[in-house]
Amino acid sequence: SQTIHQWPATLVQPVGSPLSLECTVEGTSNPNLYWYRQAAGRGLQLLFYSVGIGQISSEVPQNLSASRPQDRQFILSSKKLLLSDSGFYLCAWSVFIAEKLFFGSGTQLSVL
């Protein structure tokens, strides 16, 4: 069966510090991968998606970046965090693009 792992679960970082969130999927090949952010009281905002290794599509301009170094690994990064980067970050995968999503457990990021 397929599983998705996302870590860490919680993270408190100072403004201006770097960020690296990692997500891995097991039990499937060539998944579509996604990074979402959910701010308090707001909906799910798609940040990046990837249909294959090295293929990244960015949905919103910001100081975040994503990489897919391996088929089932998706990384969200920032060189310098902003206060506005605080939120609940969710990694997800699907078999086909914009299909049923399977979410990781999420990372609650607080930038102070």
Place this chain on the structure above:
Amino acid sequence: GQNIDQPTEMTATEGAIVQINCTYQTSGFNGLFWYQQHAGEAPTFLSYNVLDGLEEKGRFSSFLSRSKGYSYLLLKELQMKDSASYLCAVRDNAGNNRKLIWGLGTSLAVNP
């Protein structure tokens, strides 16, 4: 443009029935999803509708009317554990760019 509307909050009593509505405006509708999200957790898939009508799955049912741009999620025999946020998401194929458009979610509180 693209828009999804859901009530922000709803309250119901344990054992009762509740209907959560979702209205949408998209140019390339190609399916509607409902997800459940407990506080601090990731969304989990509940149902998918692409054709008009009712899809029943245990205590949960989802209805779609494409002509009216309308869906609802029906929860029967409410339990305390059903207290959660319910997210409506529409798959849109406008311009051959397939993507999911998310509502802000409906926070349901089930009281004893």
